[in-house]
Amino acid sequence: MTSPREFLISPSPHLWRGPSVSRIMYLVMLALVFPAGAAIYFFGFRAVAVLGVCTGAALLTEYLCKKMRGHAFVMDGSAVVTGLLLALTLPPTVPLWMAAVGAVFAIAIVKEAFGGLGHNIFNPALGARAFVSVSFSLPMTTWVKPTGFAVDVVTSATPLSGASGWPQFDPAAYQAMFLGNISGSLGETSALAILIGGCLLLGLRVISWRIPATYIGVVAILAFAFGQDPLFHILAGGLMLGAFFMATDYVTSPLTNRGKVMFGVSLGVLTMLIRHFGGMPEGVCYSILFMNAMTPLIDRYTRERPYGLVKRAKSAD
Amino acid sequence: MAGVILKKKSSPYGVKVPERKLTAGKPIERAPFPDKAIISLQQNLGAPCRALVKRGDRVLTGQKIGDSDKFVSAPVHATISGEITGTTMVINPPTAQPVETLIVTSDGTDEWVELQPPESPADLSSEQILSRIREAGIVGLGGAAFPSHIKLAPPENKKIDTIILNGCECEPYATSDHRVMLEYGEKVLSGLNIIRRLLSPEFAYIAIEDNKEDAIDHMEKLIVSMGIERDVKIVPLESKYPMGAERVLTKLILGREVPIGGLPLDVGVVIHNVGTTQAIHEAVVEGKPLVERVITVTGAVRNPKNLLVRFGTPLRTLIEFCGGTVGKANKVILGGPMMGFAQFDLDFPTVKGTNSLIVKEDTSVTEQHCIRCGRCIEVCPMRLMPTLLANCAMAGRYDECKEAHIDNCFECGVCAYSCPANIPIVQHIRVAKRELAKRAVKR
Numbered sequence: 001m002t003s004p005r006e007f008l009i010s011p012s013p014h015l016w017r018g019p020s021v022s023r024i025m026y027l028v029m030l031a032l033v034f035p036a037g038a039a040i041y042f043f044g045f046r047a048v049a050v051l052g053v054c055t056g057a058a059l060l061t062e063y064l065c066k067k068m069r070g071h072a073f074v075m076d077g078s079a080v081v082t083g084l085l086l087a088l089t090l091p092p093t094v095p096l097w098m099a100a101v102g103a104v105f106a107i108a109i110v111k112e113a114f115g116g117l118g119h120n121i122f123n124p125a126l127g128a129r130a131f132v133s134v135s136f137s138l139p140m141t142t143w144v145k146p147t148g149f150a151v152d153v154v155t156s157a158t159p160l161s162g163a164s165g166w167p168q169f170d171p172a173a174y175q176a177m178f179l180g181n182i183s184g185s186l187g188e189t190s191a192l193a194i195l196i197g198g199c200l201l202l203g204l205r206v207i208s209w210r211i212p213a214t215y216i217g218v219v220a221i222l223a224f225a226f227g228q229d230p231l232f233h234i235l236a237g238g239l240m241l242g243a244f245f246m247a248t249d250y251v252t253s254p255l256t257n258r259g260k261v262m263f264g265v266s267l268g269v270l271t272m273l274i275r276h277f278g279g280m281p282e283g284v285c286y287s288i289l290f291m292n293a294m295t296p297l298i299d300r301y302t303r304e305r306p307y308g309l310v311k312r313a314k315s316a317d
Numbered sequence: 318m319a320g321v322i323l324k325k326k327s328s329p330y331g332v333k334v335p336e337r338k339l340t341a342g343k344p345i346e347r348a349p350f351p352d353k354a355i356i357s358l359q360q361n362l363g364a365p366c367r368a369l370v371k372r373g374d375r376v377l378t379g380q381k382i383g384d385s386d387k388f389v390s391a392p393v394h395a396t397i398s399g400e401i402t403g404t405t406m407v408i409n410p411p412t413a414q415p416v417e418t419l420i421v422t423s424d425g426t427d428e429w430v431e432l433q434p435p436e437s438p439a440d441l442s443s444e445q446i447l448s449r450i451r452e453a454g455i456v457g458l459g460g461a462a463f464p465s466h467i468k469l470a471p472p473e474n475k476k477i478d479t480i481i482l483n484g485c486e487c488e489p490y491a492t493s494d495h496r497v498m499l500e501y502g503e504k505v506l507s508g509l510n511i512i513r514r515l516l517s518p519e520f521a522y523i524a525i526e527d528n529k530e531d532a533i534d535h536m537e538k539l540i541v542s543m544g545i546e547r548d549v550k551i552v553p554l555e556s557k558y559p560m561g562a563e564r565v566l567t568k569l570i571l572g573r574e575v576p577i578g579g580l581p582l583d584v585g586v587v588i589h590n591v592g593t594t595q596a597i598h599e600a601v602v603e604g605k606p607l608v609e610r611v612i613t614v615t616g617a618v619r620n621p622k623n624l625l626v627r628f629g630t631p632l633r634t635l636i637e638f639c640g641g642t643v644g645k646a647n648k649v650i651l652g653g654p655m656m657g658f659a660q661f662d663l664d665f666p667t668v669k670g671t672n673s674l675i676v677k678e679d680t681s682v683t684e685q686h687c688i689r690c691g692r693c694i695e696v697c698p699m700r701l702m703p704t705l706l707a708n709c710a711m712a713g714r715y716d717e718c719k720e721a722h723i724d725n726c727f728e729c730g731v732c733a734y735s736c737p738a739n740i741p742i743v744q745h746i747r748v749a750k751r752e753l754a755k756r757a758v759k760r
Contacts, residue, residue: 007661008647008679011744013730014654021685021737076685101417117611118686118738208691254690255702299705306722307564308577308698 021117025077027206028245031197034085035241038193039186043092047186051087053096056084057103065112078117080156082106084243085125088187089238089285090132093144098136102128121251122292126242126285143183159236161281169296177235188238200242207248210260211267215243218268226276239271242284251277252292259295261303267291321537321546326569327555330698332731334558336528339621340492340613345500347625348612348638352423354397354629355666356382359409361388361456362463368419369559374401376421379430380607381452383419391464392454395421396608396627398428407666410651410658411462418666421629434604439521443515446601453600454607454669459483459494459561459590460652462670465597468589469515471582479571480521481581482509484591485554485561487526488653491673492550493611494591496623498525498532501595508594509549511601514755516587520547523591524566528556545632558655559729563588565698577725592672613673614639616696617646626667633663635674642676650675655730685738693732693742699725703732707742710749715756726750 019027039047062079066072083103092097106128114120125162159173159182170211176182180190188193201207218238220230233239247253247267254263267287274283350596359365365384376382376395384392402422406415410740419716435441441449451466471477482505486494498505513521525533532551552570554560564575566588573584581588589597591608599605606628612635615621619640626635632649636642649669650657666675693703702721709717733742 006647007649007659007663008445009659009661010648010679011741011747012650012652012654012656012658012728013734013743014648014650014657014659014675014677014679015734016682016736016739017332017334017734019737020739021688024690024737075683086659116686118688172648250688250690253689255689255704257696303702303721304694304700306577306701307568308574308579308725309722310576312573 015302017102020157021078022076024206025081027079027204028081028201031200031206032081032245034193034197035187035190035245036084038180038190039088042148042180042189043186044147044149045091046147048091049095049096050090050099050186051084053099054087054090054103055080055083057100058086058107061104061107062112063130065108065116069112071116076117079107081245082111082124086128086175088241089125089129089185091140091143092147092186093142094139098132098139102132105131113258118251120251121295122289123246123249126246126289128288129285132188145183146181146189149206156185158281159232160275174231174235177232185238185241188241191235191240194240194244198240201244201248207244208257208260210257211247211253211264212243214245214261214264215267215271218265219272222268222272226272233272233275237275238284242288246284246288248289251308254295254298254302256299256302256304259298260304262298263291263295266294320550321540322551322553323522325434325533325553325555328518328557328560328565328569328698330696330700331557331559331565332696332735333556334489334734335405337458337489338492338495338528338558339490339615341495343492343496343531343623344619345496345611345623347580348627348630348635350397350423350427350627351630351634353402353631354399354421354423355405355407355418355631355664356393356396356421356614356629357407357409357416357418357646357666357668358383358393360391360462360628361391362411362461363387363391365416366390366393366732368404368417370401370419371469371663372401372403375399375424375573376401377428377430379432379608381454381606384713389464389467389468391451391626393444394454394606394608396629397421397423398426399423399462410636410660411670413609434602438602441601446511446515449601449604450597453596453605455596455600455670456607458596458610458672460656460670460672462668465589465593466580466660467744468587469512469731471516471587475582477516477582477587478519478585479587480509480512480516480518481566481570481586482521482523482527482591482594483531483561483563483566484523484529485566485589486529487556487558487561488655488657488673489517489558490615490675491613491653492615492623493613493672495529495532497592497595497611502535504595504598505591506536506539506545506594507548508596508598508631509544509589510545511597512587512589512594513548518587523549523551524554524561524570525551526556527553544609558731559698562698562727562729572636577722581636599651607669610672611668612667612671616675616677617643628668629666631636631664632660632674635667636663636676637734643668645678646676648679655734658730671706682739684740687738687740690737692735692737696731696735698729698731699727701726703742703746704740706749707740707745715749715752718746719753723749723753
């Protein structure tokens, strides 16, 4: 018989269930394999280099920050996810040192300076993308046609930046946009790859449908209301990547179900306002960052009525 | 037969826990009587009892040895015959306070006091029934151990229209209620009839999770054979934790939410565990006080069993009777794994509220920061924001916890169970509740 001291005392519950934080991060990484794969397929070695540099720099920065703060470095995968996501938002021709600066900024400033995983207000990858965009605006708006593994590059406008007024696209162009054979950021061109990754996350119940569905839905409705082609607005720019992988970031999006819907709807409205009336061709990044800042407020006002809170409206019937 | 079993109900809240009902098919066996019964004088929610006997007294099985004149209390009885050989202090798990405890050293005869069954149970008045229930020391055997005679005598202004008999047993591992329904089903229903007589409700429901098909079928047959199929219905429930919580049951079965800080009787409902009504039958019809109950001894023991155990039997005796621990068993839990209390001392006695004894191997987990995934909010049956409560509790912002209705939490543990960051959310909530209670006393 075991002696008394060998028995553990701990508060209930005495059962725990995964998924652990790192498992969730690895599932997101798994889903990111599809957009990252598409990026490599369409942009070749450049994509490999940017993805590698961002991920490496993010991990290294995380390690150094933890050391500086005197915390243990835990390989929870979150830095890798941030690095990958940042890389996917950058143009293929971005100088590698710029990508590295972005990754360092994402981890050191946007994430660790606020307290690390779980405490950051803004999505680290998007915060860094915004930082890099305003700091180095020319290289961040130079777009090239997909090259595969060829060396020559041909600059070209993205569908959104090229579109003045109401674009008219033929079916072949839509097919290219869906598959990703267009110019744009590394990871945002292939709607198909993002959809596969996004559906994986939905199917594994890592993310909720509420944010992506309302976000994309509202963009489509507003595009229609503005007399434009909804499908074009869904497929163009960073909407798909943003809706499935950025806006669903747990840390920076609302906790409550109603809050998630409100978040998605607001994102759709903001994105379309920026695209339609704003000076920039694309608004996904700034919309999400803006709504990140609104998240605590949304959480506060979208709490569910607790069980048994009698408001005289619906008591025992 | 038609119509006894109602439509199955399920809840959007709660979680599917691994059931691990190792002992579901094992008939109830009698556990050996202890050489020394360690009888806590507080085995109920409410006031502790005073000892009615002193060192050196000889007591008989079923003899009342502790009682209280406080309203919320229930007497305790000797569970074996023998001599009072001393007193000690034992920690009462729910309150974590030491309680005076009597030690009865067995004389090996298990000589009972003379039981006084009524000549005609059907002729007893309500007062006589309630007094018999009280004198038998009956408390809720689902785990909370609230004195039953109080639950069965609601204030005049509270009209009870529904009784729910709780046979859910949603905690993993536990099978005592399951076996009680299968083996003592007649007594369970007879006890239900007694409380129906007391409260005269319009309806009585028996709530059973659908992982106990055999119990549902058995209870259906008994209901029909007793001819009460018009008044007593069975509600099968999806097997999900915490289905068996009182407030979850009132919502699921009747669509009524118990007001925050209130009791089921505030919405016209009284809920009793199946083991409790069995005990009520024995008290009222057989005149037998509550000295034993069925306890599931399971987990990392060689032969998991359902045991009929006299209160005061040390945990060690039960574990040894089940062949001892196996593997790297390092945790002993009184009650279910979701809401039970870890025990470090195998000399600790079983009490009325002990429905299972689980031995298990626990691996330590590392607590991480909350990543705001919202899983705790999705599963909370009380629709609270557990992560917010835990965060505020950690920061000492107890007023915010109160605003967020922390008192609504009944500590079922689904939040902590679901947390990817392994945050002991329930523990943080308990700390905040305790601090708030302290402040309330000061004012």
